[in-house]
Amino acid sequence: MLGGVDATVTPERMRATLGRFCTGVTVVSTEFDGVAHAMTANAFVSVSLDPPLVLVSIDQRARMHEILARSRRYGVSVLSADQERVALHFAGRPMPDPGGLLEPAAEAGPPLIHGAIAHVVCELHATVPAGDHTLYLGLVEELRSRPGAPLLFHAGDFGRIDVEQHESRWTAW
Numbered sequence: 633m634l635g636g637v638d639a640t641v642t643p644e645r646m647r648a649t650l651g652r653f654c655t656g657v658t659v660v661s662t663e664f665d666g667v668a669h670a671m672t673a674n675a676f677v678s679v680s681l682d683p684p685l686v687l688v689s690i691d692q693r694a695r696m697h698e699i700l701a702r703s704r705r706y707g708v709s710v711l712s713a714d715q716e717r718v719a720l721h722f723a724g725r726p727m728p729d730p731g732g733l734l735e736p737a738a739e740a741g742p743p744l745i746h747g748a749i750a751h752v753v754c755e756l757h758a759t760v761p762a763g764d765h766t767l768y769l770g771l772v773e774e775l776r777s778r779p780g781a782p783l784l785f786h787a788g789d790f791g792r793i794d795v796e797q798h799e800s801r802w803t804a805w
């Protein structure tokens with residue numbers, strides 16, 4: 633049996649067990665009342681192609697929870713392998729001198745993370761309460777990406793993979 637006989641469900645065991653699922657790392661960013669706000673999130677998923685929808689799950693205690701509900705327009709930046717410090721910065725461990733992490737907003741657009749490997753700009757489509765989190769479903773308005781290795785998150789730590797720079801075999805999905 634995997635990991636012995638204890639199959640109980642506790643917050644600690646949810647964290648430890650679900651942490652075995654490897655993800656990338658994103659930063660959700662927005663602007664409200666002229667103030668930019670950004671938050672690191674790995675609970676991000678592509679949901680639908682038609683209409684194009686993505687989802688991010690946000691803790692109700694996060695400042696972003698309220699800000700996103702008000703701003704309604706936001707960006708999701710997929711971090712590159714060398715952006716671990718950026719992930720920590722927007723997860724409550726700020727750098728002393730973070731200048732230039734966010735690209736200035738394009739016309740009426742949300743600020744985005746400079747140097748990310750993908751940018752997804754969304755309009756808030758729906759929110760779904762989900763326990764101590766809320767699922768924010770976004771209708772995708774703009775997409776930009778470039779080749780490059782992603783930052784990974786697994787078992788509570790950051791990781792990296794070598795990425796071959798070729799077209800995916802699965803683009804036909």
Ligand SMILES: Cc1cc2nc3c(=O)[nH]c(=O)nc-3n(C[C@H](O)[C@H](O)[C@H](O)COP(=O)(O)O)c2cc1C
Nearest residue numbers: 671672673674675689690691694695696722723724
């Ligand atoms: C790798 C990583 C992934 C995270 N993923 C999420 C997430 O998906 N949802 C969430 O609500 N918080 C997530 N967090 C925690 C938030 O980034 C953190 O609580 C942040 O400080 C909240 O910012 P805010 O309160 O200023 O909005 C993650 C943190 C790290 C380091």
